[in-house]
Amino acid sequence: MQIVIVLFDRFTALDAVGPYQVLASLPGAEVVFAAEQPGVIGDDAGLLKLTAEASLADLPHPDVVLVPGGPGQLDQMHDGPLHQWLRAADQTTAWTTSVCTGSLILAAAGLLKGRRATSYWMSVAQLGQYGALPVSERVVFDGKYVTAAGVSSGIDMALALAGRIAGAETAQAIQLGIEYDPQPPYDAGSPDSAPAEIVRRLESRSRSILTGRDR
Amino acid sequence: MQIVIVLFDRFTALDAVGPYQVLASLPGAEVVFAAEQPGVIGDDAGLLKLTAEASLADLPHPDVVLVPGGPGQLDQMHDGPLHQWLRAADQTTAWTTSVCTGSLILAAAGLLKGRRATSYWMSVAQLGQYGALPVSERVVFDGKYVTAAGVSSGIDMALALAGRIAGAETAQAIQLGIEYDPQPPYDAGSPDSAPAEIVRRLESRSRSILTGRDR
Numbered sequence: 001m002q003i004v005i006v007l008f009d010r011f012t013a014l015d016a017v018g019p020y021q022v023l024a025s026l027p028g029a030e031v032v033f034a035a036e037q038p039g040v041i042g043d044d045a046g047l048l049k050l051t052a053e054a055s056l057a058d059l060p061h062p063d064v065v066l067v068p069g070g071p072g073q074l075d076q077m078h079d080g081p082l083h084q085w086l087r088a089a090d091q092t093t094a095w096t097t098s099v100c101t102g103s104l105i106l107a108a109a110g111l112l113k114g115r116r117a118t119s120y121w122m123s124v125a126q127l128g129q130y131g132a133l134p135v136s137e138r139v140v141f142d143g144k145y146v147t148a149a150g151v152s153s154g155i156d157m158a159l160a161l162a163g164r165i166a167g168a169e170t171a172q173a174i175q176l177g178i179e180y181d182p183q184p185p186y187d188a189g190s191p192d193s194a195p196a197e198i199v200r201r202l203e204s205r206s207r208s209i210l211t212g213r214d215r
Numbered sequence: 216m217q218i219v220i221v222l223f224d225r226f227t228a229l230d231a232v233g234p235y236q237v238l239a240s241l242p243g244a245e246v247v248f249a250a251e252q253p254g255v256i257g258d259d260a261g262l263l264k265l266t267a268e269a270s271l272a273d274l275p276h277p278d279v280v281l282v283p284g285g286p287g288q289l290d291q292m293h294d295g296p297l298h299q300w301l302r303a304a305d306q307t308t309a310w311t312t313s314v315c316t317g318s319l320i321l322a323a324a325g326l327l328k329g330r331r332a333t334s335y336w337m338s339v340a341q342l343g344q345y346g347a348l349p350v351s352e353r354v355v356f357d358g359k360y361v362t363a364a365g366v367s368s369g370i371d372m373a374l375a376l377a378g379r380i381a382g383a384e385t386a387q388a389i390q391l392g393i394e395y396d397p398q399p400p401y402d403a404g405s406p407d408s409a410p411a412e413i414v415r416r417l418e419s420r421s422r423s424i425l426t427g428r429d430r
Contacts, residue, residue, distance in 0.1 A: 014236035014393060017263070021229035021366065024260045031262045040255075040266060045239045047246045048232070051255060051264035100394075121394055138398045150394025151236065152370065160400040172403035173413050178229060179315075179336055179365025181404030182397035183353045185375040188387035189396030198388050 001165070003031045004062040004089070006102075007041040007052045008082070010072030014151050015099040016050070019066055022158035025174045026166055034059055036081050044070045056085040061092050064161075068154070069100030069120060076105045083109035095144050095161060099154035103147040107132045115142040120150040121191050122206055152189075155180065216380075218246045219277040219304070221317075222256040222267045223297070225287030229366050230314040231265070234281055237373035240389045241381055249274055251296050259285045271300040276307050279376075283369070284315030284335060291320045298324035310359050310376060314369035318362040322347045330357040335365040336406050337421055367404075370395065 003023050005016050016033070024031045035041055035052035042049050065086065076082055086109045090096050098106050103119040106112050107130035117132040118124055118140045127134040138149045139157045141164075148157035159180070163171035188194040218238050220231050231248070239246045250256055250267035257264050280301065291297055301324045305311050313321050318334040321327050322345035332347045333339055333355045342349040353364045354372045356379075363372035374395070378386035403409040 012236070013232050017228050017232040020263060021227070024262055031260070033263065045246070047239055048235060048248065049266035049268070051266070053264070121391075138396065139400075149396075150392075152393045152395040152397065155367065156398050156400060163400060168401065169410075169413065172401045172409060173417060175399060175401055175403045176406070176409045176413055176417055177365075178367045179404055180367040180397075180399055181353065181364075181408065182367065182395075182399065183371050184390060184395055184397065185354075185371060185378060186383065186387045186390055188390045189394055191391070193396065194387060194391045195384075198384065198391055202388060202391055 001026065001028050001030065001063045002059065002061075003029055003064040003066065004056075004059050005031060005033050005066045006056065006068070006082070007033055007035040007050060008072050008076055009041060010044045010070055010075075011041065011068045012070030012100060012151055013043040013048045013050070015068030015070060015102065015154055016066070018152060018154040019099060019158035021178055022155060022162055022174055023064070023066075025177060026162055027170065032059060044072060056082070060088065062089055063093060064095045065089055065093050065097065067098040067102035067105050069098070069102040069104070073101040073104055077108045086111060093144065095146060095165075097146040097148075097157065097161065099148045099157065100150050103127060103132070104130070106145070106147070112145060115145050116140050117142065117145065117147040118149050119147065122203060124149070216241065216243050216245065216278045217274065217276075218244055218279040218281065219271075219274050220246060220248050220281045221271070221283070221297070222248055222250040222265060223287050223291055224256060225259045225285055225290075226256065226283045227285030227315060227366055228258040228263045228265070230283030230285060230317065230369055231281070233367060233369040234314060234373035236393055237370060237377055237389055238279070238281075240392060241377055242385065247274060259287065271297070275303065277304055278308060279310045280304055280308050280312065282313040282317035282320050284313070284317040284319070288316040288320055292323045301326060308359065310361060312361040312363075312372065312376065314363045314372065315365050318342060318347075319345070321360070321362070327360060330360050331355050332357065332360065332362040333364050334362065337418060339364070
């Protein structure tokens with residue numbers, strides 16, 4: 001089972017590595033980090049560098065595709081080699097998946113039309129612009145399309161997907177293997193639970209980033 | 216504030232990248248992935264490659280040290296350059312931390328004597344062999360020494376540490392930024408909650424790995 005995790009400049013590291021840690025433990029899984037061109041790809045903070053071992057063009061028929069998000073998503077919204085590869089690969093995937101704003105890339109490539117889908121809490125409404133049906137849930141399955149909310153939600157998505165692919169017992173063994181018994185020290189992980197002032201601060205910071213970049 | 220995340224061959228990716236995603240968002244944080252020799256370092260599955268930008272020797276005075284775990288920990292238990300660097304760096308760190316079996320490396324380097332510490336659920340008892348006081352908790356603070364349980368627990372540890380370093384509001388903003396509102400699809404993340412048969416299966420697999428490697 002070939003699982004391709006797509007990398008692009010300024011992806012968010014945990015979007016990719018959270019699900020990777022789960023999916024790499026699936027029996028028979030061959031996980032490949034791939035990008036338009038193979039090589040070293042920097043994350044959104046410019047501090048972490050992951051190697052893309054293959055070019056997307058060399059992997060035409062993956063069983064599973066996973067698209068992470070991150071600030072670099074903004075540069076992946078126009079039609080081009082990534083969208084073309086996604087559309088072609090999607091024709092034969094068993095599962096086409098995303099984490100965070102990766103769903104906006106899938107949607108912009110035309111793959112989520114009429115599908116229920118989620119994204120980063122601040123971005124989920126944008127899915128509607130591409131014909132998807134935005135849902136504020138942590139993990140959304142619609143047929144073979146599986147989208148996760150922001151960053152850390154990719155771990156939950158990957159465990160749910162592992163259950164679908166290999167059964168609940170295997171998924172539970174993977175969960176125990178990564179000791180995923182989360183105990184966040186604060187209750188601030190969603191806009192519903194976080195203090196309102198913190199939600200406003202993040203929204204305001206995000207607007208200023210977008211304005212600064214003329215988008 | 217310089218934060219050094221130590222890499223070594225066959226580390227577990229999420230041990231390093233989970234806390235990275237949190238700590239890189241701290242105001243003024245400079246996170247550096249470092250290893251004995253700079254270069255590309257492969258994870259325990261051999262599928263993920265992270266770049267170590269610096270050699271440990273070039274970073275003698277980090278403010279924070281984080282040691283991940285993983286199967287490669289077994290090769291880092293003897294005195295040598297890593298232990299020597301850890302002992303020297305620890306003399307001036309504000310925080311010396313680990314995830315998963317990274318605490319066994321800290322302990323073997325002599326840094327956890329008489330300290331309460333945790334580790335991967337299957338490995339926590341081994342801490343006693345090095346004079347540490349094993350504690351089966353997800354995140355353990357003892358003075359400036361902070362140890363986390365298995366793999367995914369590094370996210371919880373890093374958020375707690377972010378709160379100590381920069382205050383609860385900043386830590387909550389980081390938590391919302393990574394949408395850390397965990398919703399695992401199964402309740403199997405600790406040996407107390409997972410089905411007993413799955414616990415036994417993992418313990419048996421681990422024993423056979425250790426036996427096969429003559430340890």
